[in-house]
Amino acid sequence: MKIQSAVLVPLGFGKYVRSDRVTALVPIEEERGSGRRTFVHLEGEQSPIVASRSESTIVRDIVQEPKEITQSRQQQEILRDLLSDLSQINGTVRRINRDEGGLDLDRLEQRIRQVIEEE
Secondary structure, eight states: OOOOTTOEEEEETTEEEEGGGEEEEEEOOSSOBTTBSEEEEETTOSSOEEESSOHHHHHHHHHSOOHHHHHHHHHHHHHHHHHHHHTTSOHHHHHHHHHHHOOOHHHHHHHHHHHHHHO
16 A cells, blocks of 8 residues: 555545645544544644544545546556457458458557557
8 A cells, every 4th residue: 555645635524635644544433423533643733633534435545546547557458458469460360451441450559559668
C-alpha cells in the first residue's frame, strides 16, 4: 500500500485533506453518529478533524491511485494484449486482411508499439 501524495481526500461535509498529511485515523466509539465517524489526525496539527466518513473508506481513498493513472495502466495492458495477439497472426492472413479487407495488421502492430514506447 502506497499513500498517494498531494491527493485530496474527502472527509465528508465539504472537508478535504491532503493524503500525505494524514498520520492516523481513529474510529469514533462514543458519541458516534451522523457527521461523526472518524477522527483524522494530521501532521503538524494538535487536534484531530472529525470526519463523517468511516476510517476504511478514508484509507481506501488515501491509497487509491488517481483514476487517470489507473485508466492509463489498463489501456497499456489492453494494448500489450492486442500486440501479443497480433504477433500470432501469420503472413498469409495478414496479406488477406490488408488486400481484401483494407486492414493493415503490420501498420497497426507498428503503431501500437509506438504508443507503448511513448508511455
